[in-house]
Ligand SMILES: NC(=O)C1=CN([C@@H]2O[C@H](COP(=O)(O)OP(=O)(O)OC[C@H]3O[C@@H](n4cnc5c(N)ncnc54)[C@H](OP(=O)(O)O)[C@@H]3O)[C@@H](O)[C@H]2O)C=CC1
């Protein structure tokens with residue numbers, strides 16, 4: 664059996680009643696992990712000290728989440744989007760004491776796409792570029808965190824179109840075009856499980872680190888190095 668699947672994580676969850684909160688609890692429970700702290704709007708249940716806190720909620724919750732990590736002296740995995748510079752500054756302060764993994768997308772496919780973009784962006788230097796991101800109609804922020812992250816990987820400003828429709832879990836298409844041809848690269852999440860798997864990888868990574876600010880790329884690199 665995979666060694667990592669024998670570890671049972673005792674975790675805290677902020678945004679526990681949300682869509683990602685439900686998916687994380689369902690996936691983590693299937694592997695024997697225990698949710699020992701649950702926080703949501705008007706909800707706070709603490710059973711015992713968590714080894715790691717996971718936050719998929721709202722930017723409004725993040726400062727309190729940081730305080731919780733300080734109180735329990737435990738690491739953080741944060742997927743909440745639309746964070747401000749102040750949020751990042753506070754998360755980095757926290758990372759001086761405990762490990763923090765922050766990513767706007769915990770799917771492996773987006774991590775690969777990001778690497779592809781970084782490596783091949785220069786081939787498209789003279790081409791027009793744009794992005795289209797499609798998400799479910801309950802999503803509060805636009806553009807998506809992933810779109811911002813992919814734009815940063817590309818290293819230039821490009822137009823981003825955001826579409827909110829039905830139950831789409833998350834689609835990102837990067838378009839390169841010149842007068843003669845078009846290249847499109849799409850990533851499509853087929854369920855929220857793709858994110859939950861990455862969140863668990865990140866939680867296991869946090870358990871092995873002392874402190875520091877990490878990306879999901881760091882988590883994947885450390886898994887590849889094993
Ligand atoms: N990094 C990644 O891989 C992914 C990131 N996300 C991001 O995760 C976040 C959550 O997404 P999703 O689960 O779809 O959203 P949901 O709205 O379904 O869930 C968020 C939950 O957090 C609660 N919440 C809101 N504000 C607070 C607060 N101040 N304190 C405690 N709880 C609060 C909400 O309560 P209420 O409904 O009452 O407001 C809700 O129950 C978003 O930022 C989203 O973009 C999503 C998927 C993947």
Ligand SMILES: O=C(O)C1=N[C@H](C(=O)O)C[C@H](O)C1
Nearest residue numbers: 744767802807808809832833
């Ligand atoms: O809110 C969502 O659903 C998602 N949010 C993240 C984002 O904003 O990029 C990741 C994923 O696309 C799903």
